[in-house]
Amino acid sequence: MTSIAKPKIVHRGLRRNALGLTIRDYEGGMSTLCAGCGHDSVTAAIVQAFFELDIPPHRVAKMSGIGCSSKTPAYFLGASHGFNAVHGRMPSIATGAGAANRDLYLLGISGDGDSLSIGLGQFAHAVRRNLDMLYVIENNGVYGLTKGQFSASADVGSKAKRGEENRQPPIDPVQMAMALGGTFVARSFSGDKDQLVPLIKAGIRHRGFALLDVLSPCVTFNDHEASTKSYAYTREFRHRVVNADFIPPREEIKAAYDEGEVMPIELHDGSRVLLRKISKDYNPHNRGAAIDYIRSHHRAGEIVTGLLYMDEGDPDMHGLNNTSRTPLNELPFEALCPGADALASLQRRFR
């Protein structure tokens, strides 16, 4: 993954967060993606979200696979530990990282090729394990780095730049994650930062697997007229059904909402997510109905966005395993090795 170092200039007037850091401290190297790439907007949203969450950058593990989207961790959180895994296998790296250190913030960046083709198995099993991480798919329907082949998320009837039509049905990570028992499933658009930033914040604070599928157009290979993943198409046909506001712990809920329309959900760290229905007929707590809604709207050519499903009650991987509260990588050797006497006595049954 290529990147160009970015000169760091900090204006004195720049706002500082609770850690005394500016937003510049959450940036990374200069992007080498194509000008206008949707991924760069997602990068900007991540920078803003982590800055506003007051998370120390070095407490974040940013991980990715292979592809244009997987290059982006070089462009944000320059002071975080990064892991650029092999193609489609980032979820297993994240699983091991989370197993070893449950206190680390895990942020995975992937693409539609990385997650829905070569890495479909690992993606599905990370959802199923309810691994505590935020998993962002920067979804553009094409393989950018190898120059424009269809990916598994391309819609039927969508055309490639040279006119070839996709005839295979798409794999929708949102419907898949819901069907697999995902506890936080969201979709957004790279061009909608207002929606994106709170979703990133809520996703990173959610205890369990948070999927954020972001439609992120590829300006070079999939932004033409017959594409269903272009800027123009996404702007026209996206349909916000649920608005999600993220309220940090101890902060007052300032905005006024009509009762019955807003559903506050408390997260494990005391922060809250306020779900506000925009479509009256959408229910973000009913898995089956949500899947039906998303599917029928997709058939009609519409892209349903928002925090589409959330359940804060399910245990994550460590909850299921009842893993020690102290991260495994911090346990002293004495707490792990049973010692010489135990070895002598356990061998009685081998005599």
Added chain:
Amino acid sequence: MSQSAQDRVNDFVIKLANVNGTGSASANSLLMKTIFRMGIPVNGKNFFPSNIQGLPTWYEIRVTRDGYLARSGRVDVMVAMNAQTYAQDLADVSPGGTLIYDSTWPRHQLLARSDITILGVPLARMCNERFSNARTRVLMKNMAYVGALAALLGLDRAVIEQLVEETFARKPAALDANREAIELGFAYAQEHFDCPLPTRVEPLDKTSGHIMIDGNTATALGCVYAGATVGAWYPITPSTSVMDAFKSYCERYRTDPETGERRFCIIQAEDELAAIGMVLGASWNGARAFTPTSGPGLSLMNEFLGFAYFAELPAVVVDVQRVGPSTGMPTRTQQSDMLSAAYASHGDTRHVLLLPANPGECFEFAVAAFDLAERLQTPVILLSDLDIGMNDWMCKELSWDPAYRPDRGKVLGADELVDAANFHRYLDKDGDGIPYRTLPGVHPKGAYFVRGSGHNKYGAYTEDSDEYREVVDRLLVKWRTAATLVPKPEIRRHPKSAGWGIVAAGSCDWAVLEALDRLADSGIHLDYCRIRAFPFGKEVEEFLEQHERVFVVEQNRDAQLKALLTLETEYPKQRMHSVLHYGGLPIDCSSIVSAVERAEAQGEAA
């Protein structure tokens, strides 16, 4: 050449032919344990099908007063419990041997040999008359033949009684049934045959300080004792019992009695690609992590193993080898992953291999594997095999040095980072080719990007030839360091050696040791070098150089160890003579003895 009956005291092989899924395993293990507790060295080899119920399975118990723990290849006492394999079992009995069968049904074809003794015991009839439950009848037939063998072989009944009590302490009903069944067989044999047979046991005192343990259990214990906290795996024969044992020991020793919190995390992965990924993710974060697998799993792990080599991440892989290629014969043994493990993954990669020869070394090397993986920041593959992993071996009681502390290698902590001007991941500051690493979350200055793409010594992405070469050349320096840290070969020199040597690794060991003694009896004296790790190190190179001819003994078709020696040492290939055993059953000494004798005869003729 047949031996006299006297010679067979404490030196014979019992083979038990059963149907799998009928509960014969506990009877056979009781038999072996009884002999072991009588102080007589013994080993057990299980030849089982890749199946759950209904197919033939054999168990061989070698009673060996001289302590030879390899398979012998002969059969002195056959217990033929499987009608499906009678013909083969009959043919397998060595001349002068004994065949015991269930005479509930007439078996005229069993009378087809006059050079062996055939004894019928109506096991099914006796059990059917005594027990009412159908499953009990099936299970107790096995205990009944243990009783008959107790009489025929002169087993100590007090030892049997003790073992039965220990086994069924919590199941009084089963305890009584087992006792009764043993008594049925014992009484029948006493009444109808001349007991004991000339082939029999007599108490010795050669097993004190020893245990009977399988390699996979020992490996798992090594992982527990080394402080491994993350185990990721995908079930595959014959490695599954490594994780089974790891889990049970962790549950016992690493569960908080009050909160139930577990100081370990075992993840059953979706496949081996994910299993090794989880190990790397955990190792990257400073946990000791491992994955047990076998050949097909190792094939799937290739891409990530190359990643770990290049990005320099510790990982411990336990490969319990089975018969390949492809699915091969999952329940048979081979040493056929040697080359694919050594060079796993595309590009220029080389991996550290540890080659245990017995469960004792499985324990010891499992601990060493974590130390080496962290010290060298690279994958270490513990190459065991099905014979070591799944069979019970007599070995010295495992011991633990309380002073042991894990070698975590060159990891910079927060204290070191806070004072450092900067941190660069891949600098060779000490000249040993091993750079310094940091763990995520520890300190902002420690942050870096782990990547499988080209990187320079500072850890930054590169496509520059010189920067790339600097990194991969430094990895060779590290490889040479590895050669000085891995376990040294075990070398046995014979004072009368005439310049010929044997080189072998892993589970060939006992067959070689027995062959050396047999050859010495006929005046051929060889030196022996048992390789215990790859890279080979200078001791192996020296051994080769000191010998005019070397027999390389291994359990695969393609002479993989010889190939590795050819590639990785200066010793001429023409002076290496392969002895290959690869049918899937553990090697016995005869193929080695005959290969050396043949070569000796040719040498004399020349």
